[in-house]
Amino acid sequence: MRNAENRRIVLASRPEGAPRLDNFRLETGSIPIPGPGQVLVRNRFLGVEPAMRGWISAAKGYSEPVPLGGVMRGFAVGEIAASNNPDYQAGETVTGLFGWQEWAAVDPPAILRRVTETDLPVSTALGVLGVNGMTAYVGLLDIGQPKPGETVVVSTAAGAVGSAAGQIAKIKGCRAVGVAGGPAKCHQCLTEFGYDAAIDYKAVADIGAALRQACPDGIDVYFDNVGGPILDAVLEQINLGARIAICGTISATIGEGQLAPRPNRQLLIARAKMQGFLVLDHFGRFPTGLAELAQWIREGRLTYREDIIDGIERAPEGLMRVLAGANMGKQLIRLAD
Amino acid sequence: MRNAENRRIVLASRPEGAPRLDNFRLETGSIPIPGPGQVLVRNRFLGVEPAMRGWISAAKGYSEPVPLGGVMRGFAVGEIAASNNPDYQAGETVTGLFGWQEWAAVDPPAILRRVTETDLPVSTALGVLGVNGMTAYVGLLDIGQPKPGETVVVSTAAGAVGSAAGQIAKIKGCRAVGVAGGPAKCHQCLTEFGYDAAIDYKAVADIGAALRQACPDGIDVYFDNVGGPILDAVLEQINLGARIAICGTISATIGEGQLAPRPNRQLLIARAKMQGFLVLDHFGRFPTGLAELAQWIREGRLTYREDIIDGIERAPEGLMRVLAGANMGKQLIRLAD
Numbered sequence: 001m002r003n004a005e006n007r008r009i010v011l012a013s014r015p016e017g018a019p020r021l022d023n024f025r026l027e028t029g030s031i032p033i034p035g036p037g038q039v040l041v042r043n044r045f046l047g048v049e050p051a052m053r054g055w056i057s058a059a060k061g062y063s064e065p066v067p068l069g070g071v072m073r074g075f076a077v078g079e080i081a082a083s084n085n086p087d088y089q090a091g092e093t094v095t096g097l098f099g100w101q102e103w104a105a106v107d108p109p110a111i112l113r114r115v116t117e118t119d120l121p122v123s124t125a126l127g128v129l130g131v132n133g134m135t136a137y138v139g140l141l142d143i144g145q146p147k148p149g150e151t152v153v154v155s156t157a158a159g160a161v162g163s164a165a166g167q168i169a170k171i172k173g174c175r176a177v178g179v180a181g182g183p184a185k186c187h188q189c190l191t192e193f194g195y196d197a198a199i200d201y202k203a204v205a206d207i208g209a210a211l212r213q214a215c216p217d218g219i220d221v222y223f224d225n226v227g228g229p230i231l232d233a234v235l236e237q238i239n240l241g242a243r244i245a246i247c248g249t250i251s252a253t254i255g256e257g258q259l260a261p262r263p264n265r266q267l268l269i270a271r272a273k274m275q276g277f278l279v280l281d282h283f284g285r286f287p288t289g290l291a292e293l294a295q296w297i298r299e300g301r302l303t304y305r306e307d308i309i310d311g312i313e314r315a316p317e318g319l320m321r322v323l324a325g326a327n328m329g330k331q332l333i334r335l336a337d
Numbered sequence: 338m339r340n341a342e343n344r345r346i347v348l349a350s351r352p353e354g355a356p357r358l359d360n361f362r363l364e365t366g367s368i369p370i371p372g373p374g375q376v377l378v379r380n381r382f383l384g385v386e387p388a389m390r391g392w393i394s395a396a397k398g399y400s401e402p403v404p405l406g407g408v409m410r411g412f413a414v415g416e417i418a419a420s421n422n423p424d425y426q427a428g429e430t431v432t433g434l435f436g437w438q439e440w441a442a443v444d445p446p447a448i449l450r451r452v453t454e455t456d457l458p459v460s461t462a463l464g465v466l467g468v469n470g471m472t473a474y475v476g477l478l479d480i481g482q483p484k485p486g487e488t489v490v491v492s493t494a495a496g497a498v499g500s501a502a503g504q505i506a507k508i509k510g511c512r513a514v515g516v517a518g519g520p521a522k523c524h525q526c527l528t529e530f531g532y533d534a535a536i537d538y539k540a541v542a543d544i545g546a547a548l549r550q551a552c553p554d555g556i557d558v559y560f561d562n563v564g565g566p567i568l569d570a571v572l573e574q575i576n577l578g579a580r581i582a583i584c585g586t587i588s589a590t591i592g593e594g595q596l597a598p599r600p601n602r603q604l605l606i607a608r609a610k611m612q613g614f615l616v617l618d619h620f621g622r623f624p625t626g627l628a629e630l631a632q633w634i635r636e637g638r639l640t641y642r643e644d645i646i647d648g649i650e651r652a653p654e655g656l657m658r659v660l661a662g663a664n665m666g667k668q669l670i671r672l673a674d
Contacts, residue, residue: 227599259596262564
């Protein structure tokens with residue numbers, strides 16, 4: 001075994017403003033010994049999430065901030081190397097909040113699920129068959145409730161969550177319009193993910209006009225990963241009874257209030273709903289959702305893109321890529337054998 | 338019969354900014370003759386609604402603007418004087434969108450319902466047993482979904498809608514906190530409508546601090562009639578899974594964008610819902626809701642307050658009172674016999 005040690009990425013300092021590489025530090029320790037009831041997981045892939053910006057911020061969020069000096073919080077997939085728990089066996093593949101480290105001794109609540117789709121790449125457990133795919137599934141279907149023929153707009157449309165949301169909208173018979181940054185992602189939206197139209201928000205002078213052109217019948221569902229001026233523009237074009245699923249607010253600088261017209265009057269006029277959600281509140285939907293997502297992949301109706309870089313030491317770089325929008329697909333870190 | 342004529346209030350000009358008395362004009366015409374299938378209603382009470390500000394504005398709202406020179410749109414209650422429709426008989430009491438006029442020849446779709454609570458004052462059909470009471474009922478129960486022990490905040494808490502919403506919250510076992518303008522309305526909230534706490538938003542220096550004091554366990558449901566800075570402050574204090582029912586936006590100058598922090602991040606962190614609604618979309622709830630509201634009145638669990646002025650010529654003055662917040666209870670116009 002090449003790694004007789006456990007390498008891990010810890011939070012070295014809390015970012016002021018945007019996170020930087022030097023907010024993280026690579027540390028080397030010994031491989032942890034699993035305690036009573038724990039399992040030892042050897043991570044194969046680490047996931048990188050836009051939400052990590054919030055996890056390392058001191059601002060109030062939906063989870064406690066990662067402590068200074070603590071292992072960076074993150075989803076991972078790997079194999080159980082040793083188990084002190086009769087419910088788990090060595091050799092099983094599991095995914096969960098194992099952190100940015102090569103080895104993790106975890107209590108069972110940290111395990112999200114066993115990975116049983118052995119016909120599909122294990123890395124999918126961190127993306128399309130993980131929290132990302134389920135975020136799209138729950139947010140679009142349960143909050144957005146799209147009906148055939150409706151128009152669904154998705155922001156960060158080529159991302160790990162957005163690309164799944166857009167494709168599920170198409171599977172449900174909707175017109176899907178993607179908003180993404182840059183021509184490469186817009187091209188990907190049209191050619192890989194089947195959107196009916198794609199808007200490059202970095203290139204258009206007037207996002208409202210671009211949305212009006214792409215959504216001639218108005219907007220029924222908005223799957224929002226960004227907030228900001230795109231949300232403002234969507235609110236001006238929602239149809240009666242529209243549903244806005246708030247999945248992320250990456251355009252907002254956390255802790256800094258941006259001003260915009262209040263949405264309440266548009267919501268009233270359209271009798272529309274705007275609802276925030278967090279996929280981890282919807283564990284009950286995972287068995288059904290993951291089975292359906294996996295089936296859509298096997299049928300060729302749901303595709304995904306991964307952006308893999310190698311080596312745990314590059315995990316912070318992966319986060320920089322995600323926050324800069326430079327990744328093309330789900331950002332993953334592959335760990336060495 | 339004293340009135341051989343039909344006096345009516347028409348929209349003389351469209352307001353620039355806040356409506357004024359001279360935007361309206363009293364006209365006198367002949368009593369209309371009901372056409373085929375129509376009924377002739379003699380109005381007894383006219384209702385005055387904050388939403389009228391929107392109805393006479395050219396800005397996009399949820400209904401077509403009242404045309405210039407047209408009879409002012411409004412709810413009324415009266416008796417059928419003549420009927421060309423076999424479904425309606427002379428002598429029946431009905432309520433509906435009959436307009437600000439003494440006599441109305443209307444098609445049946447304008448009739449909201451027959452008034453059958455003969456043990457209760459007929460004027461209640463325009464308030465607590467009309468659109469106001471049903472707005473509170475649908476908005477609080479269907480959108481707000483309060484659970485026993487939760488904290489419910491209501492704005493315009495002493496108004497026709499708000500006072501019903503606050504009392505229904507109490508009936509459902511919640512802590513009810515009212516926000517109203519001025520000591521008289523706050524006193525009314527505490528002594529007549531049973532709120533646990535009342536906040537005079539005109540008197541407090543910091544609405545956020547006042548809400549924190551009145552809602553030590555946070556806010557689970559906000560029944561919002563106003564929008565504006567009170568909504569902003571509530572959003573900072575919502576609990577996980579909170580529900581915000583957007584019923585009105587009276588604090589906003591229609592057509593003029595006010596800037597505020599975007600609510601999407603608070604909605605995401607709290608996994609909360611903000612939803613606009615219009616009671617007229619919920620006709621199916623009227624039979625159940627009106628029966629329950631009437632029963633609560635008979636049991637002394639639901640009280641209401643009316644602010645009655647006499648004479649159709651004073652209807653525009655009634656609207657000025659409502660928009661200035663000067664009315665104490667449902668603003669009604671009683672027509673002469």
